[in-house]
Amino acid sequence: MEGKTATVEQVRIKVAQELAKRWLDPNQIKGWLKGYKGIPQEAQEELSQVIQALYAEYGLRPDLGHIVILGDRPYVTREGLLYYAHRTGKLTGISVELVEKGKGFCIVKATVITEGDKRFEAFGDASVENTNRMVSPHLIRMAETRAINRALREAFPIGLCSYEELSEEDVKGAPQKEAAVNGWSERGITxxxxxxxxxxxxxxxxxxxxxxxxxxxxxxxxxxxxxxxxxxxxxxxxxxxxxxxxxxxxxxx
Structure with a gap:
């Protein structure tokens, strides 16, 4: 592109075009779903339509860990909720408060603040019974994540339960993609x-x-x-x- 410099708007349009090809095309989505083992064939058609709608309406993208599939159901992750909240331009703040901490459990309250100083409060709990062995040493962090997720879902409803709110029993045995799907613990940029x-x-x-x-x-x-x-x-x-x-x-x- 000699003598011409791309504007952010031009790059944004190009990005939108490339993403639309990928996440508004049912065949492309079905190809992505093949990475999950054990999803019934009959469920793939419905799932591809749901994923297509989630991208079209909220901009949520499975390849960025915004959505994960367990069994034949989609769940939004913490990353997905935060992404959508920021995308609306209405999120102004999030605060958390440790409400109770005991042996093997804790409860956290989260407050999501949106424009006009509207506040949405929710509680999250974590215990050795409802988390896996990798997470259980970090109960406060997990309770905080669950509380924030619930408050974000109240403030910015998208009709999905969040992945991090599930207990170990909910997750155990469900088909998952080969790569790790736990968005809140994902490593940062290198x-x-x-x-x-x-x-x-x-x-x-x-x-x-x-x-x-x-x-x-x-x-x-x-x-x-x-x-x-x-x-x-x-x-x-x-x-x-x-x-x-x-x-x-x-x-x-």
Whole structure:
């Protein structure tokens, strides 16, 4: 794209086009569902329609861990709820309070604040009985996640239960994708990914100053992931952003 620099709007349009091809196409979604073992064939058609609708209405994407499938049902993750809340532009704050802590259990209250100072409160509990062995040493964090999820679902209803609210018994034995699906514990962006994101962003906007490139990149991240800094991205989100920037560069948008 000689003599021309892509605007964030042009990159955004290109991103929207590529995502629409993937998540508004039932055949593409069915291909993604094949990564789950044990989903009945008859359930795949309905699931593909649900996933298509969740992307069309809320922008939720399974490949970023916003949605996971257990059995033949979709569940929204903490990442998905936060993404949608930020996407609406109405979320202004989240606070948490430890209500009770005993031996092997704890209760946390979360308050989600939206524009106009509207408040949505919910409680989350975690105990050694309703969490797995990996999570049980971190009961406060899990109770906090469950409380935040419930408050977010009150403030920004999408009609799905959240994955992190399920007990170990709910999850045990259900078909899952081979990769880990526990969104709240997903690792963050790597240093290599950080460097590549910055390098690609400069190549997409070669005529911009470093400050302008940083601002355009932040706008792109806010619109697609609800995050203003690349350091806040998960490794999965960073991988997606890298693919997005590569596609924008190759397309010469």
């Amino acid at each position: 240093q290599k990914q950080l460097s590549l994101v910055w390098k690609l962003a400069q190549e997409v906007w070669p005529d911009k100053s470093k400050e302008e490139v940083r601002e355009l990149l932040h706008k792109l991240m806010e619109e697609n992931y609800g995050k203003s800094s690349s350091k806040e991205l998960t490794a999965k989100e960073a991988s997606d952003l890298i693919d997005t920037l590569k596609a924008a560069k190759e397309a010469g948008v």
